[in-house]
Amino acid sequence: MSETHLQDALGTLKTTGVRITPQRHAILEFLIQSMTHPTADDIYKALEGKFPNMSVATVYNNLRVFREVGLVKELTYGDSSSRFDFVTNDHYHIICECCGKIVDFHYPGLDEIEHFASQVTGFEVNAHRLEIYGTCPSCKVVSENVQ
Amino acid sequence: MSETHLQDALGTLKTTGVRITPQRHAILEFLIQSMTHPTADDIYKALEGKFPNMSVATVYNNLRVFREVGLVKELTYGDSSSRFDFVTNDHYHIICECCGKIVDFHYPGLDEIEHFASQVTGFEVNAHRLEIYGTCPSCKVVSENVQ
DNA sequence: TAAACTAATTATAACAATTATAAATTAAGA
DNA sequence: TCTTAATTTATAATTGTTATAATTAGTTTA
Helix, strand or coil: CHHHHHHHHHHHHHHCCCCCCHHHHHHHHHHHHCCCCCEHHHHHHHCCCCCCCCCHHHHHHHHHHHHHCCCEEEECCCCCCCEEEECCCCCEEEEECCCCCEEEECCCCCHHHHHHHHHHHCCEEEEEEEEEEEECHHHHHHHHHHC | CHHHHHHHHHHHHHHCCCCCCHHHHHHHHHHHHCCCCCEHHHHHHHCCCCCCCCCHHHHHHHHHHHHHCCCEEEECCCCCCCEEEECCCCCEEEEECCCCCEEEECCCCCHHHHHHHHHHHCCEEEEEEEEEEEECHHHHHHHHHHC
16 A cells, blocks of 8 residues: 555656656655655655665755655644655644644545635635644543643 | 734733843734734844844744744745744734735634544644635736736 | 732743755766 | 756755843732
8 A cells, every 4th residue: 555655656646757766665665654654854854764874955845845846744833843645545644732643534525614714815825734733542641641 | 903913912921921021022022013924034123223233033032932922923934934923813824926915814713624623633633724826916016017 | 019929021042844056976867 | 879958966055033141121019
């Protein structure tokens, strides 16, 4: 399954005329198999072993390229650094305010609110972003024990 | 109306034991009357005339204080710097991907999706964040003329 | 009202994420 | 294989934000 994702992604690069370098291959592979929505630095560190000479700039450059061709989504939260998410089918994120964990969940599109906003503001709507914030099960346990 | 907001905000500061300084007064005033969701630097520049000696740190410190007492919301988008929004009643934002304009609109809460996410993930839900992206009316006109 | 205490401001330096630059390298088509 | 333009690397620069320490100013208490 993730193998198919990788093949699809490489196909996308080919058709959009983006060269497939070993670094790009590795970054994509890591993003696909990673369930943790890594930061640029996470990716850099994870690939240090395979590419001892890789520059941080390469990671940033390629994440931008991937974003531009629609393979990757950039998630910006309050904290300093962006997180990157390989785009598969549409899903939303729920984020633990205690430990920062991000969990995916699926939900039918919010067409209604998009339509409403478009009516009210006169904008032409393209997309939306939704996140839910709360406390994950394991942090809940911890906070109960503290009390 | 915005006068009331200011009074309410000052009241909140008083009850939470946060000192009301001229700088804080001015930052709040600016945030309330501003319809543009300014960055910290916008605020700093706007108050330069009134407070020639004010430090950027003061702006950041106070925005953090305001956020902590719930007067202000920090909005982080892809671009480098955060934007700050005086919290009135609940509203959402629609953002123009062309010119960056942010427009408020009201919509009933999305309790259903919060509840759903909570069920599916086991999180305890606190809040959510929703933004709509699109093209604002004036940018639409421009892009039509270009074609 | 004055003194004392504490919080806030200022100026500055430090930091960290990201981007720009230029030289060296390399993927991919002819 | 050769050529060319894209990519990588190494490094420096930039920028938003935070930390620090000294100064200033609100607030409380006597």
